[in-house]
Amino acid sequence: MSHRAFRDAWMPFAMLLCAALIFACALPAQAARHRASLDRNRIALDETVVLTLDLDASDVQSLPDIPALVREFMIVEQSSQPKPAIVNGAIDLRILVRLRLRPMREGEIAIPFDGGGPPLRLTVTPPRNVAAARAAAPAVPDAARETVFFENRVETATPYAQQSVGYTLRLYYDLSIGLSGRIDQDAPDGASLKIVGEDALPLQQIGNRFYNVQERRYVLIPERAGRLVVPPPRFLGRSSDSTSGVFGSSQELRVRGRPLELQVKPIPATAAQPWLPLRGLRLRYLQAPPQARVGETALVTVEAVADGAVAAQLPPLMLQVGEGAQSFPESAQSEDRFVDGRAEATVVRRFAIVPAREGTLRIAGPRIAWWDAQAGVARTASLPDLVLQVSPSLGGALPSPTGTPDAAADDMAGPAWQRWVPEQPWMWMLLPLAMLWGITLVFGWRMWSARKRWHDTAPAVAVAAPSSAGAPAAPALSRPDAQAWTRTLARGDRAEIARLLCALATPPAADLDEVRARLTDPAQRAAVTGLQRARWGSGDPMAAIAAVRIAFADGPHWRAHEAAAAAPLLPPLYPTP
Structure with a gap:
């Protein structure tokens, strides 16, 4: 690796290192502390793994070996978040870094760290879908190819009509040049095209060269069956030699990608309506109380995760309650993501259940019919019914703390007006104060009503x-x-x-x-x-x-x-x- 390529490999972490150095000067000296973990230790070649680094800002050498990392993985997504805290009266700053990595080869891969310590090890098995892994492999430019080129691919080339299809567009450009301009991608005729999330800027090594990558993710939804052609992407801007400094010369640059062709399948006649083609659908209760009380609110929260769709395509989550209760659903909270080359939607909805009578309350769980786009069969996702034991309200009649029912009946005997006469003499002294307080309330209420009527009729x-x-x-x-x-x-x-x-x-x-x-x-x-x-x-x-x-x-x-x-x-x- 050349000195310039090694230096440019650290560019995505430049801001992180500068911030760590600044806080390291202000913090007291302490032992190096860092924690690193992988969300999984074994993945397939066509899957991704998340590397989480919990770093001490005073230990700037605890980052992974960046050149070794980019040789073995493609950095699909990266994020960092500071975590300041006060420990024993001193400022303790930690930085949480997450990297989503896609392996470049099969076998066992070690992730070493510059500060020493045992490396993390990941086992990469053969791809689950050989065709998809071959399509996801990065393009290797020819010797005659320019230092700037496009790579575009779709999740599947044979989707169903109205199925959400992941479309990934990448613009590769060599580390030795700088680009400024815009990327244009036209929507195909007979389909809609929507950007999901923000552009990712990973770093990738292809052969012996390092490339900056601008990755943009789309959701493509065909409207009808038949042949569908995705127009080629275009870049229009200027390029400059980054090794010549800020006064280097720049020139106009135009780059054009390749079109893609899809064969869209019609909606099956046996599919349920509304039509919902997916790769997977998971439902679960985030909150489900085992019991409730009459007149009080019991909260039930349901989550739906759809693989291969956006939230707008999912039907509303609903719960069916019987006549012994009322259901008040809140507005659903949704999130659209792009995971492993396709869209993924998460919808969370909370329901307020108010029982009207005691006993056993059965709440029917949600049921969503969908079509398995990979297996080509109809499926139904459902949750089990909830059975709540409803107890009486706290506002019901309470037993008398002392005495027997007969004694209570004797106490209640006599004229009704005698029960309102106070027995203690000091309570008679409070009667004038109570009357004065009541007169004050009536007078204040009348003044407030008159003022409100004056304000209400002012614009009339x-x-x-x-x-x-x-x-x-x-x-x-x-x-x-x-x-x-x-x-x-x-x-x-x-x-x-x-x-x-x-x-x-x-x-x-x-x-x-x-x-x-x-x-x-x-x-x-x-x-x-x-x-x-x-x-x-x-x-x-x-x-x-x-x-x-x-x-x-x-x-x-x-x-x-x-x-x-x-x-x-x-x-x-x-x-x-």
Whole structure:
């Protein structure tokens, strides 16, 4: 290996080493401490392994031997995270480094460390899928090939229609040059193409040369069966010789990759609907209580991990409860990743179960029908039902701490007013204070109600019915103006929207049921119904607010006699004498 190649091999860890040196100067001297581990000790050639390094910032020589590492592995992904802590009054900084590695050969591979110590050993077996491993092997450039070239591949060349296909695009460029520009990848006709995650920048050795790699991951979803051609990727930018310094000359560079061809298979006639082609699907309970109590919330959390799909393709996770309880599902939390050349989605959803009566409560576990794209068979992923023992509520009747039932009955005998008379004399002295406290509460409540009514009617427009000449004007009727209605819709306050809808009617409506009865537009009546359900917890609040905004965009449509009875916002231009 040349001196320049050895120096450039350390470039991905330059920032990490600088930060470690800075903190090493500020920390007291101590013994070198580092921990390294592999998530697995035995993998196939077409799989990846994660190397985790827990490093002491004061020991900058505890990193693995980088040149030996890149000779044996391809660094697919890398990340670092500082872990500061205070131990015995001193600052202890550790750095957590994770490297996802893909082996370049079979056999036993040792990962040595610069600071000494026993190396980590990994056993690499033959690939599970020989065709996939051959397609995943890095391209070796010819002697006549330029120092910049593309490599693109798909997870499978024979997917099903509407199946998520992993598409990986890599741009290799020699360490001796610098690139600036952009990568363009057009979507094929009859398919969608979406980027997953951020670009990875691993370092890779091919033959005797080191390359910087810009890796970009896509999810390709064919829309129909038949032949599908992925257009070739393109790079347009400038290249410069990094050994010439910042004043080195640069020149325009155009690089074009190769197109890929796929044969898309139709959806099988025996497949279940909705159609969900995957490589694998796992379900599990993250939280499942064994018992519950009447009227109290029991939380159940379900996780679904789909291999070969994005979260948007998965059906919603649902739990079925019987008549003895209510289920309130929360919004699902999802994450899309790109693992081993294909998409992987994780969806987590939590359910709040509120039992209504004691006894045994059975909750039916989720069931998802999917199609095994590798085996070509229909499968169903499911979880076992949950059986909860529901105990009575804590608010139930409690036994009397002292005395017998007969004694309690004797105590309750006599007129009802005698049971409210205090027996201790000092309790009579508290009666004036209690009365004064009650009067203060009533007075404060009336002042707060008057202030609230003044604020609620401040943005209103006074509407007065026209009066004949010489007759006293009728008292003004306070009705909400357009700006107050628009602001309330923008805030999404369901209670305030209901109040303004009742105030917009003439005469004002008593509740939303009366508002719905006076409306003529079916869409507005449906929006009011959805608003009522959302207010009482049986509907989607966001969907209800959106429906009200759309239905009442041009104002409410009242019945003919309601519209005629509504007073005009402005007096007539030419009043009738």
